[in-house]
Amino acid sequence: MFSLENKIAVITGGGSGIGKAIALLFARQGATVYIVELNLEAAQQVATEIKQTGGNAHAVAADVSDQQAVVNAFKQIGRIDILVNNAGIAHVGNVENTAAADFDRVYNVNVKGAYNCLYAAIPVMKQGNGGVILNMASIASHVGITDRFAYSMSKGAIYAMSMSVARDYLHSNIRCNSISPARVHTPFVDGFITKNYPGQEDEIFAKLSKSQPIGRMAEPEEVASLALYLCSDESGFITGADYPIDGGFIKLNN
Template sequence: MKKLTGKTAVITGGGSGIGRAISSLFAKEGAAVHILELSAEAAVQVVDEINGFGGTVAVHACDVSEQAAVSAVVQTIKRIDILVNNAGIAHVGSVENTTAEDFDRIMQVNVKGAYNLLHAVVPLMRKGGGGAIVNMASIAALVGLTDRFAYSASKGAIYAMTLSVARDYLHHGIRCNSISPARVHTPFVDGFIAKNYPGREAEVFDTLSKSQPIGRMARPEEIASLALYLCSDDASFITGNDYPIDGGFLKLNS
């Protein structure tokens, strides 16, 4: 039996990286997947992949930071059993060199984007008798990382929002948990290294990989497997928790 048969899942940022892996796995497990991306073109590859194995997928072009746009999309879906708040952007900088514009941009996408989806989806879940929510946090919410001031603040907010939703809807059948990855090898990482360390790509990739005690970055599929567990009935007793998936980063770094 597939774990998500008959379920409808909304996944923000589901067209690439971790979101793509989650979208594909959830569709393989029987969910009708709705991907929210800034542009439909961003999800072309995962849509082709899901269609290729006979899964069910729809893409909605939507800026998650715009509440009216999010509400309009959610109302067209009508019934939602699973929400994965995955959309997010990164920023490098300390408090001194993070501009007000940088800070606002991070908060608009990472924090307000998650809020907008929660605000629109939770009422549908409550009326439908429950649901499962996974918010993508980060180890940056739990430990000090160099030059990640705004990003860390945004992921700390995600962690706190997760606990709040879990508490408020405990008796409405809505479970809410978060996942805190360490570095994950995605196209974003490759692009970031190429842009900031031209000519040193292999060296920098190796250094970043070894910052996890396990000696490598996570694969998007590994994050997706944890998200699947938390959104499935296998995790029916789990809510209000954060799950680091970090190759030993938090506990084993000396």
């Protein structure tokens, strides 16, 4: 079950965190993985790690906010069976202290970046036998998160775009779903805590962990396992759905 043999999978932001975990798992399940990254060195490191364990992987340098760069990169890749729109950036702030430049930056990477990849991949999937698209949304797509105005905007857009694409391509054999994680323990989280709370790392980590009712953050590998299911043939009857992976945050955090 959950084999990705003979599948070509494109994973944006696959050089670290959740994207890296997805790339490693998909390769282990037999997919040929293309890691599309702004940070080519990080992508190459993950591709090397995959190859060392007998998998197939390629690093592709591209800025997802640049449509022509994405189109060119996807042309290089050729056939695409699976697209995981994972690349994204965070921002802390409410509407009053979110500068226009910061709002645009989050929009350009998180929203326009996903759009650019959809724009490039869907015609390729239509020419083939269809495909599967998985977009990385967030619990911020569903509930209010303090001081995450721009980020929440971007993830709400990801959720809405996922539903739209699922509807538009029902008859092209293209499925599209999204995942909405709560906090996931990634190097980004550790870096954020170290930068903003020096000397309080353990205390802040514990506080952030307990904000999930289950009492801890998710591990990237747990999100990757859900991604594997949604991109495998076993989920062939699922499209136009969002899957929270949130330790009970949305429903139980009362």
